[in-house]
Amino acid sequence: xxxxxxxxxxxxxxxxxxxxxxxxxxxxxxxxxxxxxxxxxxxxxxxxxxxxxxxxxxxxxxxxxxxxxxxxxxxxxxxxxxxxxxxxxxxxxxxxxxxxxxxxxxxxxxxxxxxxxxxxxxxxxxxxxxxxxxxxxxxxxxxxxxxxxxxxxxxxxxxxxxxxxxxxxxxxxxxxxxxxxxxxxxxxxxxxxxxxxxxxxxxxxxxxxxxxxxxxxxxxxxxxxxxxxxxxxxxxxxxxxxxxxxxxxxxxxxxxxxxxxxxxxxxxxxxxxxxxxxxxxxxxxxxxxxxxxx
Numbered sequence: 475x476x477x478x479x480x481x482x483x484x485x486x487x488x489x490x491x492x493x494x495x496x497x498x499x500x501x502x503x504x505x506x507x508x509x510x511x512x513x514x515x516x517x518x519x520x521x522x523x524x525x526x527x528x529x530x531x532x533x534x535x536x537x538x539x540x541x542x543x544x545x546x547x548x549x550x551x552x553x554x555x556x557x558x559x560x561x562x563x564x565x566x567x568x569x570x571x572x573x574x575x576x577x578x579x580x581x582x583x584x585x586x587x588x589x590x591x592x593x594x595x596x597x598x599x600x601x602x603x604x605x606x607x608x609x610x611x612x613x614x615x616x617x618x619x620x621x622x623x624x625x626x627x628x629x630x631x632x633x634x635x636x637x638x639x640x641x642x643x644x645x646x647x648x649x650x651x652x653x654x655x656x657x658x659x660x661x662x663x664x665x666x667x668x669x670x671x672x673x674x675x676x677x678x679x680x681x682x683x684x685x686x687x688x689x690x691x692x693x694x695x696x697x698x699x700x701x702x703x704x705x706x707x708x709x710x711x712x713x714x715x716x717x718x719x720x721x722x723x724x725x726x727x728x729x730x731x732x733x734x735x736x737x738x739x740x741x742x743x744x745x746x747x748x749x750x751x752x753x754x755x756x757x758x759x760x761x762x763x764x765x766x767x768x
Contacts, residue, residue: 475542475548475574475575475576475577476548477548477576477577477617477649478490478518478519478548478550478577478617478619478649478650479617479649479650479677480617481518481519481548482518482650482677482679482741482742487735487736487739487740487741487742487743487763488517488518488741488742488743488763489515489517489518489742489743489744489745489754489758489761489763490517490518490519490520490521490679490742490743490744490745491512491517491520491521491744491745491747491751491754492520492521492522492523492681492744492745492746492747493505493508493509493520493521493522493523493537493747493749494522494523494748494749495522495523495533495534495536495537496533496537496749497533501749502537504749504750505537505749507751508747508749508750508751509541509545509547510545511751511752511755512747512751512754512755513545513546513547515755515758515763515764515765516546516764516765517547518548518742519547519548519549519550519577520541520547520548520549520550521549521550521551521552521577521579522534522537522538522541522549522550522551522552523552524551524552524553524554524581524583534551534552535551535566535569535570535573538551538570538573538575539573539574539575542573542574542575543573543574548577549574549575549577550575550577550578550579550619551570551575551577551578551579552578552579552581553566553567553570553578553579553580553581553606553610554581554582554583554606555581555582555583555595555596555599555600555601555603555605555606556582556583556584556596557596557599558596558599558600559596559597559598559599560598560599560600560609561598563599563600563606563609564609564613567609567610567613567614567616568613571613571614571616576614576615576616576617577616577617577618577619578610578616578617578618578619579618579619579620579621579652580603580606580607580610580618580619580620580648581603581606581620581621582600582601582602582603582606593629603620603621603643604639604642604643604645604646604648605646607620607643607646607647607648608646608647610647611646611647617649618647618648618649619648619649619650619651619652619679620640620643620644620648620650620651620652621651621652621653621654622640622651622652622653622654622665622669622678623636623640623653623654623665623699624653624654624656624661624662624664624665624698624700625656625661625698625699625700627639628699633668637668637669637672638672640669640674641669641672641673641674644669644674644676645674648676649676649677650676650677650678650679651669651676651677651678651679652679652680652681652744653665653678653679653680653681654681654697654698654699655681655682655683655694655697655698655746656680656681656698656700657694657698657700657702657703657706658703658731659731659734659735659738662678662680662735662740663735663738665678666678677741677742678740679740679741679742679743679744680735680740680743680744681744681746682728682731682732682743682744682745682746682757683697683728683745683746684724684725684728684745684753684754684756684757685710685724685725685727685728686720686721686724686725686753687717687720687721687724688710688714688720690724690748691710691724706727709723709727710723710724710727721753725753725756725757725760728757729757729760729761732757732761733761736761743758743761743763745757745758
């Protein structure tokens, strides 16, 4: 099985995509239409998320197994420590290996129902993402990713402390990190610089969400944990009542962001798709990241 790191070894920027597991048959049809539409674009890898507390565990395993066996895509499965004992985590990791998945994004995860609530570990579970990284690496030849936070994790006292936590995850065996959402290229580049200054040369990957609707803008603000810059709001807020104009300007904003990141040599642009492919396909076409055969 090809690893994420192997797919990012070239000199050119590539792209990857993220989906979430379907809730019902209608969702599954939408998911698989999007997967098939993007498969020919040859993303470096694709990932499927893992619900809070394992609520979508079975859907994640089923979907990622189908990707591994029925497509040409390189799959990466998410895994969180929320509400799981170590024994349960071992079982899930074993299931991933059994279906041919060797790339895992290891996340501690947020408290169910309130991402900013008090973290209460499972009594027989893990407390930190670095412990989950160590567990995954101890169970086989896995390529392991972790999350990073351009503005700092909300539970970190400051950016220096946040950087130390991230580097500990790399020291525990993580191969790369995917950054949570951010607004300007410099926000990600400063994160990359902090990690390098702390002595780590691990791959840093920016997470990108196409801004197609006011809802995706609000979601970006929520997930980033930061306020949107005024110049971004000045471009998009006046267009909220004009869906076509908002979408066009939002994709311009995201394309400009990606162009700046490519110019800075990022290895991969990781797109959050909301299980739809059209906006991602438009952006990667604009950026020239689509292989000729597609």
